[in-house]
Structure formats: structure tokens, C-alpha cells
Amino acid sequence: MNALPFALSFLRAHWKPIGAAFLLLALIIQTFRLSATEGALSAEKAGRRADHAAYEKAQAQAAADALSAKLKKDAENAQKAEQADQRYADLSQQYRAAVLRYQAAQREAGSADLSIPAESPESGDGPGRGAVFPVGSILIPENDAFICATNTARLQAVREWAASLTK
Secondary structure: OOHHHHHHHHHHHOHHHHHHHHHHHHHHHHHHHHHHHHHHHHHHHHHHHHHHHHHHHHHHHHHHHHHHHHHHHHHHHHHHHHHHHHHHHHHHHHHHHHHHHHHHHHHHHHOOOOOOOOOOOOEOOEOOOOOOOOOOOOOOOHHHHHHHHHHHHHHHHHHHHHHHHOO
8 A cells, every 4th residue: 555655756756757768768669660661661662663663664565566566467458458459450451351342342233234324214203313222221431431440440449458357
């Protein structure tokens, strides 16, 4: 029972050194905690720098891979375009030859072996009409036929080229 009064009197007499000791102990503990926190912060910053470097490296690799894939795809597309142009040239020649064959056939079929030019007979309601062409025959100027042949060849080649891009 005497311990309580003794402790209280000791605290009253020596409160300054006891307070200074507690304060010193608190400062020491805080110093260790601060040092540990700074160490953890340094480790975290180093980890973030390493992560950032890894991200940059992965990003550079992805950019290089994308550029490589783009160049490869561009080369493939250029080859397909070259093939389409070649196909166009072939088709254009085929269609032009078909137009020329058609013209030759038309001239051959249209020429009659008459010694004098044929005239259309007159009917009761006026002069005769022009020649009647069979159903399904279309007469167009030669230049238009060549334009149609060229456009058809180009469109067919472009269609085949576009279909090849989806493969």
C-alpha cells in the first residue's frame, strides 16, 4: 500500500527527467518508423521505375511488331494489286478482242452482195422505215464498246482483288 504514495511522490519529484525519457523514447521509435517508411518508399519507387521501364520496353516491342506486320501486309497488298492490274490487262485484251470479233461478225453479216445500193421500199403512209434488227441485238458505237470492255475488265479485276483481301 505504500507503493502508490511512493510512486506518486517519485513522479512529482522527477517528472521532468521521466517526461524527457518518454519523449526521447517516442523520438527513437518515430525515427525507426520513419527510416523503415523511407526504405519502403525507396523500394516502391525502384519497383515503379522497373515497371515503367518494362512497360516502355513492351510498348516499343509492340510498336516494332505492329510496324513489321504493317510492312508485311503492305507488301502482300502491293502484290495483290499487281496481280489485279495484270488480271485487268488480260481481261481488257480479251474483251477488246471480243469487241473486235463482234464488229467483224456484224460487218460480215450486214453486208449484202448487191450490185446496186438497196433502197427501202415506200409504203402507203410514206417512205419506208429503217432496217428492223432482231430482238436482242444492240447497236452501239465502236468507241462505246471499247469503253464498256475496259470498264468491265477493270471492275472484274477490282472485284477479284477486293475478294482476295478478305482471305
